[in-house]
Amino acid sequence: MLKVGIVGVGFMGMVHYLSYQKIRGVKVVALCDMDARRLKGDWTMIQGNFGPRGTKMDLKGIATYQDPAELIGDDNVDMVDICLPPSAHAPIAIKALNAGKNVFCEKPMALTVRETNRMTAAAKAAKRTLMIGHVLPMFPEYEFAARTIASGKYGKLLGGNFKRVINDPAWLKHFYDPKIVGGPMLDLHIHDAHFIRYVFGQPTSVSTTGRMRGEVAEYFNTQFSFKNPNVSVTATSGVVDQEARSFLHGYEIHLEHATILFEFAVIDGEGKVLMPCTVFPKKGKSKPAKLKGSGDPMEAFLAELKEVARGAKSGKPAEFLCADLAQDAIRICDRQTASLKSGKKTKV
Numbered sequence: 001m002l003k004v005g006i007v008g009v010g011f012m013g014m015v016h017y018l019s020y021q022k023i024r025g026v027k028v029v030a031l032c033d034m035d036a037r038r039l040k041g042d043w044t045m046i047q048g049n050f051g052p053r054g055t056k057m058d059l060k061g062i063a064t065y066q067d068p069a070e071l072i073g074d075d076n077v078d079m080v081d082i083c084l085p086p087s088a089h090a091p092i093a094i095k096a097l098n099a100g101k102n103v104f105c106e107k108p109m110a111l112t113v114r115e116t117n118r119m120t121a122a123a124k125a126a127k128r129t130l131m132i133g134h135v136l137p138m139f140p141e142y143e144f145a146a147r148t149i150a151s152g153k154y155g156k157l158l159g160g161n162f163k164r165v166i167n168d169p170a171w172l173k174h175f176y177d178p179k180i181v182g183g184p185m186l187d188l189h190i191h192d193a194h195f196i197r198y199v200f201g202q203p204t205s206v207s208t209t210g211r212m213r214g215e216v217a218e219y220f221n222t223q224f225s226f227k228n229p230n231v232s233v234t235a236t237s238g239v240v241d242q243e244a245r246s247f248l249h250g251y252e253i254h255l256e257h258a259t260i261l262f263e264f265a266v267i268d269g270e271g272k273v274l275m276p277c278t279v280f281p282k283k284g285k286s287k288p289a290k291l292k293g294s295g296d297p298m299e300a301f302l303a304e305l306k307e308v309a310r311g312a313k314s315g316k317p318a319e320f321l322c323a324d325l326a327q328d329a330i331r332i333c334d335r336q337t338a339s340l341k342s343g344k345k346t347k348v
């Protein structure tokens with residue numbers, strides 16, 4: 001039995017908690033939040049952009065703590081699952097690893113490359129498993145793309161374009177604070193930076209243009225360069241004022257013998273598949289992608305957390321959860337911001 005302690009009972013903490021209930025061999029034994037109401041089971045204030053609304057929960061038998069250090073000190077906890085704001089990821093993960101716990105931490109891994117170095121060093125020194133919650137490869141269209149690329153069915157990977165654009169999330173108090181959340185680069189684009197790293201490998205340099213908002217990148221376009229100069233990858237990410245289109249993501253992926261397209265947006269509050277995931281072979285008609293799952297984000301999180309449980313038990317997590325990859329993604333984002341600020345192509 002893997003005994004999990006969740007730190008941070010907000011939107012993600014609730015999604016993780018509900019998902020763990022469906023996984024055999026996993027038990028949530030402890031919860032931590034600075035808000036005492038949540039520890040008493042009142043989750044009615046929790047509401048994210050998918051999944052169920054929070055309700056009154058029966059938390060009988062679960063240890064509750066207001067201070068993360070107390071949960072980390074609980075001998076009954078095998079794995080600490082961190083669902084705190086990004087600024088708390090590094091300090092709490094390091095504390096948990098030093099205490100001999102395995103750690104699963106939500107994305108982004110941390111706010112700076114230096115923090116990610118300290119986290120991986122702590123995992124190595126403690127001989128514990130550190131996993132980062134990059135769930136995008138568990139979303140059906142991205143899972144399909146990664147699986148199709150890896151199969152080699154359509155030949156070598158030539159490049160692509162990735163998009164992730166949102167309306168200004170004005171209700172998120174610290175969204176643009178580089179010391180708490182990190183803005184659109186670390187909260188939003190990190191998903192694509194990680195996916196690009198996952199399927200293309202680490203870029204050698206990035207060239208980013210766009211707009212800053214204070215200390216963080218607001219809207220930006222990046223050209224990623226790789227060792228192979230024939231591989232061409234670009235990404236568009238960030239925030240634009242477009243209330244009626246609150247979210248957009250998608251991709252165009254070029255392989256030697258096919259192109260894969262996908263685009264989804266939330267328009268007037270309703271999710272719309274603008275371009276169903278489709279393969280366009282070099283010759284002949286288009287083919288609808290054979291996707292796994294319904295597309296409900298809760299399913300993607302369940303699939304992710306099953307892999308987390310497997311990774312914690314075996315000490316060998318799936319590649320998309322590995323801290324090394326998440327660390328590379330933070331480095332890519334850091335270099336993108338540096339390139340945007342300097343107006344120069346920047347080594348990764």
Ligand SMILES: NC(=O)c1ccc[n+]([C@@H]2O[C@H](COP(=O)([O-])OP(=O)(O)OC[C@H]3O[C@@H](n4cnc5c(N)ncnc54)[C@H](O)[C@@H]3O)[C@@H](O)[C@H]2O)c1
Nearest residue numbers: 008009010011012013033034035083084085086106107108
């Ligand atoms: N993978 C995804 O698609 C996805 C989606 C949403 C959020 N996230 C990530 O999950 C993390 C959490 O985001 P969220 O939306 O759940 O945030 P949230 O604000 O809803 O929840 C954070 C919770 O942590 C608690 N908290 C904050 N500091 C604390 C402390 N020092 N001690 C104890 N409790 C503390 C707060 O009271 C709150 O309940 C972020 O890193 C975010 O980027 C990932």
